[in-house]
Amino acid sequence: MLGIPTHLAPRVNAWSTVRAFHAAAIGSLVAAAVLLLLYRLDAPNDHVLGAVLAVVPMLVMIAVHTHVGTWRSGVAFLVVGGICAWWFATVVQRELADVPWVTSYLLSLVVVPLVLVGGSGSGTVRVALWSASGFVVGRVVTAVAAVQSGGPDHPLVLAWVTLGFVIALVVAVSRSTPRSERVQPELLRSAREEHVTAYRAGIEAEAAAILHDTVLNHLNAIALAPAGPMDEHLARTMESDVAMLTGRAWLAGDPVVPDGADPADTASGAVAAFERMLDEQRATGLQVTVTGDPSSVGRLDPHAMTALVRAVGQCLANVTKHAGTDTAEVSVFDDGVACTVMVVDDGRGFDEQATGADRMGLRNSVRERIGRVGGDVQVWSSPGSGTSVMMSVPYTAAIGPAPVVHLAGDDDVERAS
Structure with a gap:
């Protein structure tokens, strides 16, 4: 019951018990019908199909009571079930008189549902009274059938056991409820x-991934830039990233929407954000070729789209910083299930296993970022053979971040949960 509010836990427990009782009742009736059909195959001259038909209305009434769930439907089930149990017992007593142990077992199977379905409800006394009423109804109608057929009155041991089990169960649950209420908080x-x-x-x-993607990448770009005034594009990018870092949009996981794009049009906004990211990488001197269907990025969940765009941007930044080449290819695929983006370069390559633990670009900014939205990343690279990074994000498996919270104290954080 972890995670269920305290005031709802007893109701959920009662609902689960009722459904278990109903399932057991259906199983008991199905078992009785199957046994009779098997007996009919073994003894074709015995007319037991009438007893099989008597089970059908009881199954229908269980379905009705499960759907309605009122005391009136419970009473209706006891009435219909009592009539069907008498019908069933009459046929079985007449046709199977020579095998009393089979008769006793079959009669118990048809009385057990009266005990279980009658016992649905809440409250120890109420459940016990319903179960006892169902047992009495079943016991009376089977006794009447025995008198009418002139056969023995069978003890119905299985029905007695079921009644005892139901009462013991509800008593045990009622005693454990106070303890559960104390433990639940x-x-x-x-x-x-x-x-x-x-x-x-x-x-x-x-936060670590974004800092790596912005601050560290900008510092690297500044270090590699020639002496003189800063490139205007780099300056604008830095200003945009500083505004993003000092705001709260990144904390909320808001999708990346370029200036001038319509925030309501997520598909076109996603494609525009993807194109803007590519333009930013091209502005650093990297020649990026795009193939496939970039519009498929727009079919992702907004949070997944943001993660994918940022991860692709980091892959291209890694090409600029580490690959020793100025060309890269970005391929976008849509297989109807996931959006897959592959970044390929023919640079110097690397051994991922030999990458230091302090290198966060691929691990945090790509692998973990894509993993947080339910995606998967595969990397193929070795020294001297270039690098291929494939990122695949399902369209329906994106996991949105929690709402924005103030991190001033524990109380604020807990309100987000």
């Missing part, structure tokens, strides 16, 4: 703390 608190911890970890990971 602790379980909820633990679940909330675990959620907050995971939320904080996600924020920290995304």
